[in-house]
Amino acid sequence: MTREFAHAAGLSARRRRVAAVAVAGTGLLGASFSAAPDSTEFYRLTLATAATWAAGGHTPDSGRGERPIVGPVLIGGATFAVFYGCALIARRIPFLRKAISRVLRYADRGPTPRVLLITLANGAAEEVFFRGAVYSVAGRRPVLVSTAVYACTTVATRNPALVLASVLMGTLFSLQRRATGGIQAPMLTHLTWSTLMLQCLPRLFR
Structure with missing residues (x-):
């Protein structure tokens, strides 16, 4: 009984943290998308957001010896291909074109290496927090809960395209977390997908 009580108390403390x-991260994320593209404020806020996710994150040990590399990278590429196809349609719909263009202006107006760096830093940090810490305290439905928290956080960007992407990709990342027991797979998929989106999508909306 004492051990169970200690476990419950520890879990409760972790959930509060x-x-x-x-x-905190949601507030910083919302503020970063209110900053001007390629501004010092934007870079500071996005790096602060990544630092917050990383500091509050958790890196689980899969315990299964499953540390896939090729598969997650291929999944990231395949997912990008699906999103690219959807973007070809979305750019013909004014509402969606406007929403996506608002996001891509940050890539268009900033130096590519710098924007890529903060994109990858935030992608990696998000996996450490959402598929690491949030998933580990989510109880019986970690895929649903971690994806819901991820999507609710993205609402702070006030961009429907990003919220929709967070639901779809958050579900995929969480399923990878469940399948492998760790965050390496979702992190590799996330970074591959983000890199391809950043490099290839802006030209569709110019």
């Missing part, structure tokens, strides 16, 4: 980090 995760909730506090989620609130």
Whole structure:
């Protein structure tokens, strides 16, 4: 009984810490998307967001010896191909074109290496927090809960295209976390997908 009580108390404390980090990170994320593209404020806020996710994150040990590399990278490429196909349609729909263009202006107006760096830093940090810390305290439905928290956080960007992407990709990343027991697979998929999106999507909306 004492051991169970200690476990419950520890889990409760971890959940409070995760909730506090989620609130702080959400605030920083929203502020970063209010900053001007290629501004010092934008870079500071996005790096602060990544640092917050990383500091509040958790890197689980899969315990299964499963550390896939090729598969997650291929999944990232395949997912990009699906999104690229959807973008070809979305750019013909004014509402969606406007939403996506608002995101891509940050890539268009900033130096590519710098934007790529903060994109990858945030992608990696998000996996450490959402598929690491949030997933580990999510209880019986970690895929659903971690994806919901991820999507709710993205609402702070006030961009429907990003919110939709967070639901779809968050579900995929969480399923990878469940399948492998760790965050290496979702992180590799996330970074591959983000890199391809950043490099190839902006030209469709110019």
